[in-house]
Amino acid sequence: MGDWSEYFEDFPEENPANWVNGTFNPQLAANIREQEQRQTKLQEKANAELHTMIAKAKQETKARSLLVVEDCPQCGLKELNTYKITESFYLCECQDCGIYGNGKTHEQALERTQEALGEGLDWREGSLY
Numbered sequence: 001m002g003d004w005s006e007y008f009e010d011f012p013e014e015n016p017a018n019w020v021n022g023t024f025n026p027q028l029a030a031n032i033r034e035q036e037q038r039q040t041k042l043q044e045k046a047n048a049e050l051h052t053m054i055a056k057a058k059q060e061t062k063a064r065s066l067l068v069v070e071d072c073p074q075c076g077l078k079e080l081n082t083y084k085i086t087e088s089f090y091l092c093e094c095q096d097c098g099i100y101g102n103g104k105t106h107e108q109a110l111e112r113t114q115e116a117l118g119e120g121l122d123w124r125e126g127s128l129y
């Protein structure tokens, strides 16, 4: 058993990656791969830009919606932000330890946050908003 890449160097026509629609054409195959990679990079860039835009919009909404800052049930610091995103969507997020919880009311959001004690939540790694 030799190394496949070495084998394909000696017998390029055996390499399925060198075939395009049933024709042996390493150059065209390479071009297509390159184009696909470019496409993927463009897509990744577009996704990253979109992600940044969404993150920014969310940040602005949060800045607008900050209701109160309280003591965090987990780390004890006065870093627990509660946002009133909509009439029935309240969100608590500790700016220090990262714990979070949401609810239809401020009380419910606090309750859920308390229930999540010790679960190692961090809204920065994927929050509810």
Ligand SMILES: [Zn+2]
Pocket: 072, 073, 074, 075, 076, 077, 079, 094, 095, 096, 097, 098, 099
């Ligand atoms: Zn905390």
